[in-house]
Amino acid sequence: MHRVLTVGSFLLLILAGAGSVGAAEDVQTFSSDEKRQRFHELVAELRCPKCQNQTLADSNSPIAQDLRGEIYRMLEDGKTDSEIVDFLVARYGEFVMYRPPVKNTTLILWLTPLLLVVIGIGVLWRVNRRQSMAAQPANWPDGVAATAGSSEALSAKEQAQLQTLLGESEQSESGDDKSSGGVER
Amino acid sequence: MVFVVLAIFLLNGLERDPNAMPSALIDRPVPVFSLPVLGDETRSVTEALFQGEPALLNVWATWCVACRIEHPFLNKLADQGIRIIGLNYKDDNAAARKWLMDKGDPYALSVIDARGRMGLNLGVFGAPETYIVDRTGTIRYKHIGVVDERVWRDKLLPIWQEIQ
Numbered sequence: 001m002h003r004v005l006t007v008g009s010f011l012l013l014i015l016a017g018a019g020s021v022g023a024a025e026d027v028q029t030f031s032s033d034e035k036r037q038r039f040h041e042l043v044a045e046l047r048c049p050k051c052q053n054q055t056l057a058d059s060n061s062p063i064a065q066d067l068r069g070e071i072y073r074m075l076e077d078g079k080t081d082s083e084i085v086d087f088l089v090a091r092y093g094e095f096v097m098y099r100p101p102v103k104n105t106t107l108i109l110w111l112t113p114l115l116l117v118v119i120g121i122g123v124l125w126r127v128n129r130r131q132s133m134a135a136q137p138a139n140w141p142d143g144v145a146a147t148a149g150s151s152e153a154l155s156a157k158e159q160a161q162l163q164t165l166l167g168e169s170e171q172s173e174s175g176d177d178k179s180s181g182g183v184e185r
Numbered sequence: 186m187v188f189v190v191l192a193i194f195l196l197n198g199l200e201r202d203p204n205a206m207p208s209a210l211i212d213r214p215v216p217v218f219s220l221p222v223l224g225d226e227t228r229s230v231t232e233a234l235f236q237g238e239p240a241l242l243n244v245w246a247t248w249c250v251a252c253r254i255e256h257p258f259l260n261k262l263a264d265q266g267i268r269i270i271g272l273n274y275k276d277d278n279a280a281a282r283k284w285l286m287d288k289g290d291p292y293a294l295s296v297i298d299a300r301g302r303m304g305l306n307l308g309v310f311g312a313p314e315t316y317i318v319d320r321t322g323t324i325r326y327k328h329i330g331v332v333d334e335r336v337w338r339d340k341l342l343p344i345w346q347e348i349q
Contacts, residue, residue, distance in 0.1 A: 049310040062275070063310040066301050091308040093209035 028072050035075050042071055042084060045099060049092045209308055210324050215242070215316075216306035223273050223281055223295035230296060235322035239348050240268040240293070241341075242316040242324075243332075244304060246276040247284045249312040255331040256288050262337070263291035267345070271295030274304050274312050317341060319348040 030036040040057070046067070048059035056064050056071070067088065074084050088096045100106045154162065210216075215232045222228045235242075243259060245252045263269055271292035273281045278297065285295070298304055307316070310329075317326040326344045328336060 049308075062301075066305055070305060089209065091209055091306060092310070093308070 030072075031076060038081060039072060039075055042075075042081060043068055045097070046071075046085070046088060047096050047098050049096060055098065210316075211327065213324055215318055215322050215324060216303065218296070218303045218306070220296045220298060220303060223271070223278065223285075223297050226278070226297070230294070232322060234270060234294075234296075235318045237320055238268060239320050239345070240270050240318050241345075242270050242272060242307075242318055243292070244272045244274050244307075244309050244312045244314040244316075245295075246274045246312045247280045248276065249274075251331050252313045255313050255333070256291070258331075258333050258337070259291035260289045262332075268293050270318075272303060272307075272309075273297050274309065275299065275301045315341070317344050317348070 028039070030039065043057040044055050046056045048054045048056050048061060048064040048067075050061045050063045051059050054064070056067055070087075071084055074087065079087075085097065094100060100109060102110050215235050217232055219229050219231045222230055234240075241262070245255075259269060269292050271294070273295045275298065278299075281295070281297075285292075296303070301309075307314075308327075313331060315328045315332050316324050319325050325348060326341065328340060330336075332341065
């Protein structure tokens with residue numbers, strides 16, 4: 001059962017990420033804008049138990065309407081958000097939460113993305129290392145391989161060439177700065 | 186390797202019921218209520234109804250198509266002497282009375298939950314649903330959907346026998 005929950009939640013997390021716009025609307029008048037705001041946040045975060053891929057906000061099923069009504073009543077009674085969520089979890093289980101709590105049964109859910117990132121970085125690093133190791137000495141001409149290594153490997157002549165090039169570009173850049181600066185100011 | 190793991194994972198998923206949900210109320214007492222009785226609306230009953238004798242609590246309504254399919258089997262269970270309490274969920278009283286008149290009444294009695302508040306406290310999200318309640322009034326099992334011969338034999342009966 002726990003595995004069903006974990007696997008299901010995992011898939012739903014992906015679906016929830018797709019985002020959705022509230023389609024179902026009831027006519028409710030709130031005593032304050034703050035309560036209206038909290039209502040909309042709650043129904044967007046809670047899941048319709050009958051139609052499991054929709055939030056309470058999206059679903060038009062009778063049970064979703066009932067639950068919205070109940071949340072509305074509880075809000076107007078001055079209940080806190082966590083009291084309302086607890087109320088629903090006590091009746092419908094943690095299934096109603098789109099944002100599952102961190103515990104043993106949901107650990108895989110929370111850790112998988114992290115694990116994937118770590119694996120991804122590992123793979124990238126290895127591929128990168130293998131490429132530079134394999135490609136350098138075999139395929140590249142000596143000069144290119146040396147420049148890819150470090151600037152120390154440049155010969156004196158090359159250093160001089162480099163300095164000239166850098167000097168030229170610096171000069172032209174500062175020249176550009178002057179003219180463009182004039183235009184801007 | 187990754188493929189094999191994924192394949193096993195997904196194959197496993199094929200055999201599961203995507204609608205299966207763990208009930209939050211298993212091993213918890215039947216919620217507190219005080220509701221009128223169908224056919225005798227001036228009389229109201231409470232959760233004390235479930236004390237002393239095991240019972241099935243069956244959530245039904247005339248608007249529920251699957252309940253129509255389930256009804257004959259409930260009659261059969263009642264004939265075997267199994268105590269079934271009905272929860273007439275968000276229904277029309279007159280229609281519900283007529284339903285029982287036409288199809289037979291398997292229920293020891295049916296409680297009227299016109300506004301669905303009791304259903305909400307039970308964590309009902311559709312009809313039919315059937316709960317097994319032991320003699321202390323504790324919910325022991327919840328089945329969502331139609332109870333038929335097979336469901337009864339494979340899922341409900343073992344638990345029912347256990348609590349006798």
